[in-house]
Amino acid sequence: xxxxxxxxxxxxxxxxxxxxxxxxxxxxxxxxxxxxxxxxxxxxxxxxxxxxxxxxxxxxxxxxxxxxxxxxxxxxxxxxxxxxxxxxxxxxxxxxxxxxxxxxxxxxxxxxxxxxxxxxxxxxxxxxxxxxxxxxxxxxxxxxxxxxxxxxxxxxxxxxxxxxxxxxxxxxxxxxxxxxxxxxxxxxxxxxxxxxxxxxxxxxxxxxxxxxxxxxxxxxxxxxxxxxxxxxxxxxxxxxxxxxxxxxxxxxxxxxxxxxxxxxxxxxxxxxxxxxxxxxxxxxxxxxxxxxxxxxxxxxxxxxxxxxxxxxxxxxxxxxxxxxxxxxxxxxxxxxxxxxxxxxxxxxxxxxxxxxxxxxxxxxxxxxxxxxxxxxxxxxxxxxxxxxxxxxxxxxxxxxxxxxxxx
Amino acid sequence: xxxxxxxxxxxxxxxxxxxxxxxxxxxxxxxxxxxxxxxxxxxxxxxxxxxxxxxxxxxxxxxxxxxxxxxxxxxxxxxxxxxxxxxxxxxxxxxxxxxxxxxxxxxxxxxxxxxxxxxxxxxxxxxxxxxxxxxxxxxxxxxxxxxxxxxxxxxxxxxxxxxxxx
Amino acid sequence: xxxxxxxxxxxxxxxxxxxxxxxxxxxxxxxxxxxxxxxxxxxxxxxxxxxxxxxxxxxxxxxxxxxxxxxxxxxxxxxxxxxxxxxxxxxxxxxxxxxxxxxxxxxxxxxxxxxxxxxxxxxxxxxxxxxxxxxxxxxxxxxxxxxxxxxxxxxxxxxxxxxx
Numbered sequence: 064x065x066x067x068x069x070x071x072x073x074x075x076x077x078x079x080x081x082x083x084x085x086x087x088x089x090x091x092x093x094x095x096x097x098x099x100x101x102x103x104x105x106x107x108x109x110x111x112x113x114x115x116x117x118x119x120x121x122x123x124x125x126x127x128x129x130x131x132x133x134x135x136x137x138x139x140x141x142x143x144x145x146x147x148x149x150x151x152x153x154x155x156x157x158x159x160x161x162x163x164x165x166x167x168x169x170x171x172x173x174x175x176x177x178x179x180x181x182x183x184x185x186x187x188x189x190x191x192x193x194x195x196x197x198x199x200x201x202x203x204x205x206x207x208x209x210x211x212x213x214x215x216x217x218x219x220x221x222x223x224x225x226x227x228x229x230x231x232x233x234x235x236x237x238x239x240x241x242x243x244x245x246x247x248x249x250x251x252x253x254x255x256x257x258x259x260x261x262x263x264x265x266x267x268x269x270x271x272x273x274x275x276x277x278x279x280x281x282x283x284x285x286x287x288x289x290x291x292x293x294x295x296x297x298x299x300x301x302x303x304x305x306x307x308x309x310x311x312x313x314x315x316x317x318x319x320x321x322x323x324x325x326x327x328x329x330x331x332x333x334x335x336x337x338x339x340x341x342x343x344x345x346x347x348x349x350x351x352x353x354x355x356x357x358x359x360x361x362x363x364x365x366x367x368x369x370x371x372x373x374x375x376x377x378x379x380x381x382x383x384x385x386x387x388x389x390x391x392x393x394x395x396x397x398x399x400x401x402x403x404x405x406x407x408x409x410x411x412x413x414x415x416x417x418x419x420x421x422x423x424x425x426x427x428x429x430x431x432x433x434x435x436x437x438x439x440x441x442x443x444x445x446x447x448x449x450x451x452x453x454x455x456x457x458x459x460x461x462x463x464x465x466x467x468x469x470x
Numbered sequence: 471x472x473x474x475x476x477x478x479x480x481x482x483x484x485x486x487x488x489x490x491x492x493x494x495x496x497x498x499x500x501x502x503x504x505x506x507x508x509x510x511x512x513x514x515x516x517x518x519x520x521x522x523x524x525x526x527x528x529x530x531x532x533x534x535x536x537x538x539x540x541x542x543x544x545x546x547x548x549x550x551x552x553x554x555x556x557x558x559x560x561x562x563x564x565x566x567x568x569x570x571x572x573x574x575x576x577x578x579x580x581x582x583x584x585x586x587x588x589x590x591x592x593x594x595x596x597x598x599x600x601x602x603x604x605x606x607x608x609x610x611x612x613x614x615x616x617x618x619x620x621x622x623x624x625x626x627x628x629x630x631x632x633x634x635x636x
Numbered sequence: 637x638x639x640x641x642x643x644x645x646x647x648x649x650x651x652x653x654x655x656x657x658x659x660x661x662x663x664x665x666x667x668x669x670x671x672x673x674x675x676x677x678x679x680x681x682x683x684x685x686x687x688x689x690x691x692x693x694x695x696x697x698x699x700x701x702x703x704x705x706x707x708x709x710x711x712x713x714x715x716x717x718x719x720x721x722x723x724x725x726x727x728x729x730x731x732x733x734x735x736x737x738x739x740x741x742x743x744x745x746x747x748x749x750x751x752x753x754x755x756x757x758x759x760x761x762x763x764x765x766x767x768x769x770x771x772x773x774x775x776x777x778x779x780x781x782x783x784x785x786x787x788x789x790x791x792x793x794x795x796x797x798x799x800x
Contacts, residue, residue: 108534108570109573132494132498194506198502274688276747277749288711392694572775
């Protein structure tokens with residue numbers, strides 16, 4: 064939208080007929096963004112439509128693949144909704160195992176983001192360190208569930224696999240290392256010149272803005288909004304464990320870094336408690352063979368909420384009493400946070416665009432395809448001014464602008 | 471001379487990574503392969519940003535309708551010899567999305583594929599194995615492994631969405 | 637204020653606008669809005685009471701109408717009893733006829749609704765009047781005019797189903 068500024072820079076498609084998943088239209092005055100618009104076109108795969116053609120059991124494996132980073136979030140949110148409709152009691156041990164895997168997922172996701180964010184701001188050392196730490200989490204996930212990605216631990220009424228006491232010592236060792244590293248990063252990262260330069264005071268969203276835009280997760284908490292589904296709508300074993308909702312007052316990119324760092328430490332604590340208190344008992348709430356369980360789903364509807372690493376995830380299911388859902392609706396957290404990117408861009412520099420986008424921890428696949436186009440008369444010239452750019456080009460421009468080395 | 475160039479290229483392939491609607495699982499494992507534990511850069515495998523300098527196109531995802539024209543365009547921009555690797559079950563066959571109204575059912579529905587690396591997700595070991603096998607083969611042998619996409623159609627086929635309950 | 641108290645308060649305050657309220661499992665309240673034209677008023681009331689977070693809007697084709705569910709959340713902190721946790725979820729249910737699937741956009745009251753409304757536009761063909769930016773969100777630009785929204789069922793549900 065116009066703002067009386069000098070020019071518009073469409074951060075748009077590479078080619079008019081190839082629309083990218085996200086296109087920003089930036090109004091700029093010199094190097095400063097005075098206004099921003101967002102056109103978003105997701106990489107749609109038709110999940111919800113397909114979910115209506117598969118039974119409740121098949122859908123676990125389908126919906127798991129909405130996202131390879133937070134697949135456990137999706138399956139847990141989903142089975143919780145189905146379990147409400149089945150009127151089955153999930154045993155405590157299963158709830159604890161779900162919590163365990165859920166927090167390990169949060170750990171790997173946050174470490175992943177720290178690496179991606181680090182890379183984006185020109186702090187590649189952080190990238191290499193955190194992704195090396197992350198391998199410890201993936202090792203543990205593989206040890207416990209059999210896979211590094213898509214752990215498929217959930218089934219209707221409980222979990223498919225047990226955890227064994229003799230797996231705990233190695234898991235605790237890995238956690239200890241991760242906690243140590245996270246505490247180290249928590250101390251060192253906010254003092255790093257690079258981090259301060261690229262993150263402090265950048266992309267600030269006020270608490271009111273975050274609330275009005277219905278932001279979720281660390282993005283919202285970094286602006287002081289005290290929301291965390293594990294607290295305001297507890298599920299699995301979260302009403303049994305002690306942890307804090309991590310918030311920060313500043314609402315800038317640095318706050319988002321700090322919130323996630325603190326959450327890593329919190330997650331390590333939660334896993335420790337889960338391992339300490341793991342109750343004995345069954346893994347499944349129903350003794351019936353798994354493949355018959357879809358027939359136990361009664362007519363009705365259920366809304367299930369889950370705190371995924373990126374924020375509130377919500378699954379809605381409408382059942383007509385058959386073994387196939389009538390309607391499945393999924394709202395993943397990233398969708399809720401895009402509007403904060405638009406707000407955060409206003410008043411920032413062009414060079415801050417990639418980092419502000421990264422700040423909400425969006426799916427990497429989305430950001431890798433964001434197109435950028437500069438109009439010919441823009442005073443700022445990027446890439447020779449021929450108008451064909453990617454967000455990666457803006458990343459390089461940013462590092463150059465901030466006086467950092469371009470890889 | 472071209473054989474020498476081919477050989478030199480084989481020893482140091484530059485890969486371009488493209489996500490065609492993937493859930494990110496395979497993509498993260500591809501990036502993981504560059505990270506300290508697997509560190510495929512020590513084999514000379516280098517990640518490249520533009521198709522014009524790339525030897526190998528690593529594709530993930532079942533190919534959504536939005537991504538199909540872009541995949542074609544990227545492939546066209548790559549100079550010969552060029553190789554396409556379908557990484558992950560979705561890229562190989564569409565995976566769980568094979569019958570979705572907005573997905574085409576795999577990379578080979580759009581461009582020729584030289585190597586299929588299944589897995590959900592394909593892990594870094596499988597990736598390294600697949601790339602090495604592809605490049606160890608003589609170019610002629612790699613040619614034999616090619617799967618051509620279906621005969622050119624004006625539009626990719628669109629399945630009718632299923633209607634109503636059963 | 638717990639869920640039962642909140643439900644009672646809603647009934648007291650806006651009983652004239654709503655057909656029914658229901659309590660489900662813990663932290664779940666449902667409000668049925670008979671007249672979809674009053675959706676903005678209902679949203680103004682709810683946000684005024686600290687029920688400000690829109691989680692999402694679920695749309696569903698129920699044969700004759702498109703059912704719209706606005707899932708709103710009251711954070712624990714807003715409940716007024718000093719407790720951070722344990723919020724309340726209020727779902728507003730309303731219907732628009734498939735023949736004229738139009739309803740006012742709530743983006744003036746809940747700016748965060750913009751993307752959720754666009755999603756429902758794409759997959760069910762609902763029009764949200766007054767939406768600031770009604771572009772396609774999920775579907776490709778070349779999704780044809782004559783291609784039905786993906787989650788809309790047969791146009792004439794009363795006729796016999798045709799076997800595929």
